[in-house]
Amino acid sequence: MIKVLVVDNHPIVTTGFQLLYNNHDEIQIVGTVGSGVEIFEFVRRHDVNVIVSEIELPELNGITALRAIKKEHPHINIVMFSYHPEEIYAISTIKAGSSGYVSKSEPTDVITKAIKLAHQGEIHLSDKMSKHLNYNDTKNSKSRIYKRLSTREVEVLKLLSSGKKNKEIAQELDINEKTVSTYKARLFKKLNVNNLIDLVNQGKQLDLT
Template sequence: MIKILIVDSHPIVRTGIDLLFKTNVDIEVVGGIASGIEIFEFVRRHQVDVIISEIDLPELNGITALRAIKKEHSAVKVIMFSHQPEEIYAISTIKAGASGYVHKSSSVEVIKEAIKTAYGGGIYLSHDMEKHMKFHDTKNVKSKMFKKLSTREVEVLRLLSIGKKNKEIAEELDINEKTVSTYKARLFKKLNVTNLVDLIHQAKHNELT
């Protein structure tokens, strides 16, 4: 039986996924927690095969937690389960070590398929995302914008877009403020802007946040 851990700050999401698998013979929910920080202690104390985690978590965001958990427990598979745009965050999270990306608008069957794919050692992406990767239209501005950005740059951009200051971003991503400033400078250059207001506008216009 595949043992899964749900990580989401919303109790209704944790409860909902738990209820989905109450009678399932292949998948068992062994826990539900609300923050990235709690993952480490839980995994040390319990057997977990697959973690289903939101990106936007309190204290420690999902991508940062993903990187850390893969270093400490490489056998544990992580599926990112988020409302964030798949075409922007799916590849970003896969690069960071995720075994799949499922949008929160997906069906129950998709969630089950993603869990089984990850548990079997594969990478789960939606059919639309796979088509997007295979038949990428070079005229698609949003895709070209994304391809310019690294995983860390996407994280910094997202945090800047919700009003986080350099110090807050540094604390959340566990990097120093100078590094945050370096990422900001790269973002200005890659997105061809000269100030923070234009940077955020450009990001939202192209759905990068």
């Protein structure tokens, strides 16, 4: 039986998972939590094989939590389950250590497949993203922009686009303010902008907020 922890701050999502896998032959929902911080206490106290987590979480975002969980519990595999654009976040989360990315718009059988693959140590991506990885999409500006950015740069850009200040970003990502400034300078250069307003507009065009 694959023991799954669901991390999402929307009760309709966590309840949906519990109903979907109630009496399932292979998957058991062993718990649900509503924030990134709560994951750590839960996995220390319970046996978990796979975590299904939203990116947008209170207190600690899903990508930062993902990195920390994989460092502390490398045997636990994590599937990111989010409404954020797949073309921006799928590869970013896999670089950070996830075992797959599933959009919340997908049918329920897709998340089931992703959980099973994660448990087997494999990675799930949609057919669209799998093809994209083997295809140089020179016409897709979002993809071209994304490829220039590291995982951490995507995180910083997202937080800047949501209105966070350097100090707040440093606290959320557990880095110092000087490092945040360094990432901002890299973003200015890579996205060819010279002020914060234009940088934030770039983030909004990429649907990072």
